[in-house]
Amino acid sequence: MIQCTKYGCLLFMSLLLVNTVLAEEIGSVSTTFKILGANDKIVVEAFDDPKISGATCYVSRAKTGGIKGSLGVAEDTSDASLACRQTGPITLPAEVVSGKVDGESVFKKDTSFLFKTLQVIRFYDKKRNTLVYLTYSDKIIEGSPKNSISSIAIQPFPQK
Numbered sequence: 001m002i003q004c005t006k007y008g009c010l011l012f013m014s015l016l017l018v019n020t021v022l023a024e025e026i027g028s029v030s031t032t033f034k035i036l037g038a039n040d041k042i043v044v045e046a047f048d049d050p051k052i053s054g055a056t057c058y059v060s061r062a063k064t065g066g067i068k069g070s071l072g073v074a075e076d077t078s079d080a081s082l083a084c085r086q087t088g089p090i091t092l093p094a095e096v097v098s099g100k101v102d103g104e105s106v107f108k109k110d111t112s113f114l115f116k117t118l119q120v121i122r123f124y125d126k127k128r129n130t131l132v133y134l135t136y137s138d139k140i141i142e143g144s145p146k147n148s149i150s151s152i153a154i155q156p157f158p159q160k
Contacts, residue, residue, distance in 0.1 A: 023047040023107065026058065038065035047107050049122065049131075051096065054088030055152055057107065057133055061118055075112035078137035078144035082120065089157040090131075096124050106133070115140045129154050 023045035032040035041063045049055040061080040068074035095101050107120035116139045123132040131154065136147040 023059065023109070028063070031062075032065065034065045037067040037070035040065040045109075047120075048087075049106050051093055051101075051104075051106070052090060052122075052131065054086055054090040054157065055084060055131060056087040057082060057084040057120060057150065059107070059109075059118070059120065059135060061109070061111070073112075075116055076118075078111075078118075078146045080118055080135050080137070080146070080148055082133060082135040082148040082150045084131070084133045084150040084152050086152050086155060086157060089159075090152075090154050092124070092154070096122075097126065099124060099126070111137060125151075 024047070026044040026046050028041045028043040030039040030041055034040065042060055043063045044058060044060045046056055046058050049057070059080055059082055062077045064074035064076050066074065102123045103121050105119050106122045109118045110116070111118050116137065118135065118137050120133055120135045123134070124130075125132055131152040133150050133152075134147060135149075137144045
């Protein structure tokens with residue numbers, strides 16, 4: 001059994017929040033009406049790759065509503081889709097070009113109160129000069145085979 005002191009619990013909760021990368025919500029649509037609590041939704045969010053300026057990804061994901069969802073204790077499904085685009089000039093860091101950070105997590109979103117996370121990871125396809133992004137859901141015990149992939153073929157970006 002886990003025991004918390006007043007400050008120990010606050011520290012634990014703040015560490016959970018620090019690990020969450022924030023994304024900008026672009027919009028959402030309701031998929032199921034709930035009499036009590038928020039409706040089930042599909043949420044569309046955008047985030048910029050933290051190491052590669054000019055690379056932006058859009059994630060659509062399921063968000064569970066109801067009373068549990070409103071309280072933040074519901075577990076969202078593993079359904080997600082991903083689209084990434086070049087939104088500015090891209091200069092790749094040496095560690096990306098070398099492949100040293102292939103499989104690096106560039107976005108994480110908690111999809112349950114504990115233990116389940118939606119992730120986006122990045123690979124670099126040197127032969128095709130393309131960034132490849134993969135989204136999937138994982139848990140401590142068992143993840144999901146549901147996934148989505150997107151790529152950005154790096155091109156010269158027009159200057160304004």
